[in-house]
Amino acid sequence: MNILNLLNAMPGAVAQGLIWGITAIGIYLTFRILDIADLTVDGSLCTGGAVCIMMMLSGHNVLVSMLAATLAGMVTGLVTGLFHTFMGIPAILSGILTQLALYSVNLKIMGKANQAINVDKYDLLVSLRYIKNVVFYKNPIFVVAICIVLLVLILYWFFGTELGCALRATGCNGNMARAQGINTNFSKVLGLMLSNGLVGLSGALLSQYQGFADINMGRGAIVIGLAAVIIGEAIFGRIFRNFGLKLIGVALGSILYYIVLQTVIWLGVDTDLLKLFSAVVVAIFLAIPYWKGKYFAKPVVKKGGSTNA
């Protein structure tokens, strides 16, 4: 239980947290803005990683590969969106169907369950090898932080446009959106594509960082993402009112999640139990607003007040 071990592990935890932060931002878009729990992400994260690694192994530039990974992620979102809007399948089930299908697709992309990439032979954008003793601009923490800032700026701009406002209205009140001439089906598909595009990008960064793409790398991604969203909102919700800052808050929430995870591992907890802990923690945090409303709600009309009668 040497505290130095924990401190040594921190930069890695922060870098991983940042990379997952992009996934978390994607999940925020569907979960909070569109009001859809999109389970596609468990598959699309791996799709992004698989596409990126395979493209790089076949000699493509790292940025081109990451762009392809993002587009692949968007396609997975499109599929879920069409399941939901065109075929009328409930959103949760649509995501589960895509996720299941992606297991096969991801295997076919990679040809096997795991594809490694050698950091010495390929010019990776991020790698855990660069976490220490490199110039700051090669450090994954710096690189991914810049990525997140750029993404947040783009998203901030987008959700201020007519199209972005239509998307927000769709998630907030579908009846109102349609009454104002918004094609809510289109909005939902677009939102799912955006979200999974971000998740694909996150998968591309993650696979480079860890040096391989693995068929199981996206397992539980939705829970990790939700945890980041919830932690971000719980801690920064009161100070970050602006939409852009909220997204930053979600990324910071993801970092905190990985710091806590690293600490738990350092404390010597059986790592087999980590996913169980994650699920329980997320379940409790999701329940808090419900419990608040049910057991601690203030009565709307106070008793005995003629002014309220």
Next chain:
Amino acid sequence: MLEIKNVTKIFNPGTVNEKLALDNFSLTLEDGDFVTVIGGNGAGKSTMMNAIAGVWPVDAGKIIIDGVDVTKLPEHKRAKYLGRVFQDPMTGTAATMGIEENLALAKRRGHGRTLRAGISRKEREEYRELLKILDLGLEDRLTSKVGLLSGGQRQALTLLMATLQKPKLLLLDEHTAALDPKTAAKVLETTEFIVQRDQLTTLMITHNMRDAIAHGNRLIMLNEGRIILDIRGEEKKKLTVEDLLHKFEAASGEEFASDKAILG
């Protein structure tokens, strides 16, 4: 302006809950008509509104708005022609968005949504002026989230949104029913003001017979998915609540069974 031709709508067909909501229903509105609609529960008032708005497809018949056959158009495409205010104040606005953002969404009804800014500075000034009409102090709260407003404020805002782009037809589905009497009167007053100012063709459902008589140039009463009374012009001006009740009994062969409509 509006032609509903022989529209039929059956809910839950082939089940024990089968309900003939609109029965070979026809209605024609002239340009500038302000028609009030009354009828008991389940008479088909809201079904008529939803058929016009395209919430679901009808089983038979045609709906024509301003010469355009909209029968097969989905809800969001018909929105171009329609301004709608709903019974539930929560339905007409987006609670998590600001007052000005809601207005900006309504301003773009009938236009494509592009990557242009969702709201411009020039619009803000325009909205500030428009909100003054409501006399609710909303002009100083442009960025407030609509979720913070009262039911009456939200209905007034929805009304403004529905008429921001002059609609071919304004659909008011019991838009004052969920409000307290004082607020309801105020929202109704604003409705009358805007309808007169813009000369809007309007269909207004109400539970309140007095309101139905006091407003508009034509009154229709629905029962079991059909129009059983259609009163207009001079005859409508002289109408009283008692007259309406007698006419209802004569036309339907049963007593009007809604205290709220009579007493309200």
